[in-house]
Amino acid sequence: MKKIAVFGYNNLSYExxxxxDQKSHDVLIIETDLSLRESAEEKGFKTKDIxxxxxxxxxxxxxxxxxxIVFCFLLEDSxxxxxxxxxxxxxxxxxxxxxxxxxxxxxxxxxxxxxxIIDPYQICGQKIHELIKKPDITNIIDHTVFGxxxxxxxxxxxxxxxxxxxTYSSALSLNELHNLVLIGIVDKELDDNLHFAIGExxxxxxxxxxxxxxxxSREIKTFIKEVAKTGFTAPxx
Amino acid sequence: MLAKPLVYFAYLLxxxxxxxRGKQFFYxxxxxxxxxxxxxxxxxxxxxxMLSVFFLVYSVEHELSNTGEFFEQCVVSVFISEYLLRAxxxxxxxxxxxxxxxxxxxxxxPFSVLKTLKKVLGKKLEYMLSLFAIIDLLAILPSYRPLxxxxxxxxxxxxxxxxxxxxxxxxxxxxxxxxFELITLAIFMGFLVFISTIAIYLFENNSSGGNVRHLYxxxxxxxVTISTVGYGDITPVTFGGRLVTVALILTGLGVxxxxxxxxxxxxxxxxxxxxxxxxxxxLSRFDxxxxxxxxxxxxxxxxxxxxxxxxPFIVIDTDENNILLAKAKNYLYxxxxxxxxxxxxxxxxxxxxxxxxxxxxxxxVNVYITLTSRFLNPKVNIIARANRDDNVKKLYxxxxxxxxxxxxISGLLAAEYVGQPVAFEAILGILQEQxxxxxxxxxxxxxxxxxxxxxxxxxxxxxxxxxVGVISxxxxxxxxxxxxxxxxxxxxxxxxxxxxxQAQDMIIVLGRKYSIEHFQDQLxxxxxxxxxxx
Numbered sequence: 061m062k063k064i065a066v067f068g069y070n071n072l073s074y075e076x077x078x079x080x081d082q083k084s085h086d087v088l089i090i091e092t093d094l095s096l097r098e099s100a101e102e103k104g105f106k107t108k109d110i111x112x113x114x115x116x117x118x119x120x121x122x123x124x125x126x127x128x129i130v131f132c133f134l135l136e137d138s139x140x141x142x143x144x145x146x147x148x149x150x151x152x153x154x155x156x157x158x159x160x161x162x163x164x165x166x167x168x169x170x171x172x173x174x175x176x177i178i179d180p181y182q183i184c185g186q187k188i189h190e191l192i193k194k195p196d197i198t199n200i201i202d203h204t205v206f207g208x209x210x211x212x213x214x215x216x217x218x219x220x221x222x223x224x225x226x227t228y229s230s231a232l233s234l235n236e237l238h239n240l241v242l243i244g245i246v247d248k249e250l251d252d253n254l255h256f257a258i259g260e261x262x263x264x265x266x267x268x269x270x271x272x273x274x275x276x277s278r279e280i281k282t283f284i285k286e287v288a289k290t291g292f293t294a295p296x297x
Numbered sequence: 298m299l300a301k302p303l304v305y306f307a308y309l310l311x312x313x314x315x316x317x318r319g320k321q322f323f324y325x326x327x328x329x330x331x332x333x334x335x336x337x338x339x340x341x342x343x344x345x346x347m348l349s350v351f352f353l354v355y356s357v358e359h360e361l362s363n364t365g366e367f368f369e370q371c372v373v374s375v376f377i378s379e380y381l382l383r384a385x386x387x388x389x390x391x392x393x394x395x396x397x398x399x400x401x402x403x404x405x406x407p408f409s410v411l412k413t414l415k416k417v418l419g420k421k422l423e424y425m426l427s428l429f430a431i432i433d434l435l436a437i438l439p440s441y442r443p444l445x446x447x448x449x450x451x452x453x454x455x456x457x458x459x460x461x462x463x464x465x466x467x468x469x470x471x472x473x474x475x476x477f478e479l480i481t482l483a484i485f486m487g488f489l490v491f492i493s494t495i496a497i498y499l500f501e502n503n504s505s506g507g508n509v510r511h512l513y514x515x516x517x518x519x520x521v522t523i524s525t526v527g528y529g530d531i532t533p534v535t536f537g538g539r540l541v542t543v544a545l546i547l548t549g550l551g552v553x554x555x556x557x558x559x560x561x562x563x564x565x566x567x568x569x570x571x572x573x574x575x576x577x578x579x580l581s582r583f584d585x586x587x588x589x590x591x592x593x594x595x596x597x598x599x600x601x602x603x604x605x606x607x608x609p610f611i612v613i614d615t616d617e618n619n620i621l622l623a624k625a626k627n628y629l630y631x632x633x634x635x636x637x638x639x640x641x642x643x644x645x646x647x648x649x650x651x652x653x654x655x656x657x658x659x660x661x662v663n664v665y666i667t668l669t670s671r672f673l674n675p676k677v678n679i680i681a682r683a684n685r686d687d688n689v690k691k692l693y694x695x696x697x698x699x700x701x702x703x704x705x706i707s708g709l710l711a712a713e714y715v716g717q718p719v720a721f722e723a724i725l726g727i728l729q730e731q732x733x734x735x736x737x738x739x740x741x742x743x744x745x746x747x748x749x750x751x752x753x754x755x756x757x758x759x760x761x762x763x764x765v766g767v768i769s770x771x772x773x774x775x776x777x778x779x780x781x782x783x784x785x786x787x788x789x790x791x792x793x794x795x796x797x798x799q800a801q802d803m804i805i806v807l808g809r810k811y812s813i814e815h816f817q818d819q820l821x822x823x824x825x826x827x828x829x830x831x
Binding site: 071072073074085087162178180181182186191196200205235242245254257258260276 | 745
């Protein structure tokens with residue numbers, strides 16, 4: 061169970077929290093505005109009112125001990141930079157995801173120690189550009205992967221002892237056997253980067269490698285279960 | 298007796314599509330400032346006028362050959378046709394007749410043909426007395442042999458250029474906007490010239506030992522001096538004459554600076570219109586451009602991407618700082634409120650714009666712009682930004698084709714990053730075309746090599762492509778598995794091997810840019826080849 065501290069309760073944080081798998085994530089919302097806090101509580105979220113400028117307050121909610129991930133979703137870029145800097149100073153390994161209102165703020169957040177920057181305006185701009193340039197593709201991604209439709213992109217890590225160990229990516233035939241499309245592979249033997257599965261290279265699969273697949277969630281779940289099985293024999297064509 | 302056929306003829310013209318289309322065509326050719334063919338016609342007329350003036354100058358010292366005479370006749374024919382066409386376009390005579398007829402029917406009064414024809418001719422006369430029509434007529438008349446004496450009036454052809462060039466029109470507009478100041482200056486100058494003419498004649502006439510022989514010399518000297526040109530052919534020699542000269546030179550300087558400042562200030566005031574005209578002129582060159590309403594962070598990001606794609610676009614924003622940014626980046630822009638009908642019409646929503654993007658930070662403004670755009674053009678593609686969830690539905694109701702929620706997408710990506718960082722990179726990678734990997738939709742054209750082919754027969758693997766799915770509205774596939782409704786089509790995810798592709802289906806493939814382009818070329822070629830055979 062990953063513990064997440066979300067600073068700021070707004071559209072963005074609500075969307076992020078509701079998309080998270082509630083079973084594997086323990087979310088705590090930090091919000092100073094009472095009405096926002098109440099509306100978050102109405103939706104069943106845990107909330108707290110602390111001063112993000114105080115290190116002791118940050119420690120009191122578990123930063124440095126129990127919190128794994130911090131979402132810096134405060135409205136002011138300067139507040140997010142300050143929070144990132146404080147959280148990074150307290151815990152070197154904590155995962156910090158922050159929003160940036162401008163390109164300059166993004167650079168400052170990276171310098172302050174954020175792991176991932178999300179710029180809503182940049183993403184929105186790119187999205188609109190894609191809608192004009194490739195309306196069909198964007199509509200499909202919106203309706204399926206981004207929408208509430210039953211089609212998702214998921215990553216499947218190969219556990220030790222899986223039947224997939226020492227097999228080759230070309231032999232996976234996920235589309236025929238599991239009704240999934242293989243999008244890419246992280247081949248730890250090579251590096252930590254994602255290699256798109258476009259038939260350029262045949263990857264030897266080992267434990268720890270990650271497969272990125274696209275498909276209906278039921279099929280993804282079944283596939284994850286099967287991958288975990290040892291000595292499982294893949295159905296023949 | 299004449300009334301019946303006249304009214305019948307008027308109704309015939311009103312209902313005749315052929316007549317209406319013809320009139321619309323000539324309106325577009327001669328008058329419609331938004332039309333493309335008008336700009337070609339204007340250019341043609343400018344060349345024609347210049348050539349005819351060249352022949353005129355040539356004929357001063359040379360005899361025109363037969364070809365020259367023939368050319369002159371052609372030019373005059375064009376001018377006459379243009380003159381008559383403009384007179385025809387100026388008013389709809391059949392409408393006047395119908396209006397008069399219906400009025401008399403309603404009031405139960407007799408329909409007077411004479412009165413109606415008077416009204417029709419009155420309208421045409423109104424046109425003939427307009428400045429441009431007079432210029433047009435004066436450019437034609439001297440070509441008529443009995444009126445050869447008026448040959449000098451052919452110079453009026455040069456004035457015809459005013460009709461065809463926007464910048465000359467703007468200059469005339471600028472002058473006319475400062476009419477009051479210019480008239481004041483002209484009156485003042487008139488007085489000045491009159492006084493100096495009389496004064497210099499009195500001081501410098503021949504009997505007083507001066508060089509001024511008569512009043513015309515004095516007038517000529519005054520103009521040459523007041524304009525600070527000073528040829529020096531007539532110079533004052535008497536004390537009084539020199540005193541007048543000094544006074545006139547000093548006042549002349551003042552008058553000149555006053556005149557310059559009037560023109561400069563008029564241009565300054567018109568600068569915005571001039572720049573806007575240039576923007577519209579540039580826009581009219583494109584057929585498929587995009588209107589971006591709002592040049593905040595989102596608008597800037599969109600513009601940056603379009604600039605990369607060399608996709609023409611225009612930015613509309615009211616904010617001074619945002620407009621300065623657009624100006625610095627050399628984008629086409631209009632500083633105005635995009636929710637006004639006129640602004641969107643001028644920006645070309647009905648003449649070449651393919652999409653309108655409502656990207657302001659205010660949902661209320663976005664809804665208003667969406668509504669205005671949909672009202673002005675029912676077919677244009679509208680993409681709107683919504684900051685609040687509740688407004689998404691309103692934007693769709695207002696007529697948006699797509700609504701984007703920046704905070705929703707960002708929240709979703711944040712959640713994706715936490716849960717599945719690699720999948721997050723995959724989505725971002727595909728969306729942002731990182732490493733030249735793209736997801737592309739390829740159309741199955743009729744007669745192309747994949748039409749009526751089963752998926753297993755198309756070797757995607759060898760082409761270094763991954764098939765993700767098929768988009769189709771063809772009912773033949775309706776019983777296939779993995780069917781998702783997307784807008785008014787269906788997306789078939791991971792189609793089975795025996796899925797048979799039909800014409801106009803779209804296959805969604807993932808691959809490098811080269812592989813996709815190569816496959817697309819092959820599809821195009823196969824379609825053209827089979828097209829040639831058939």
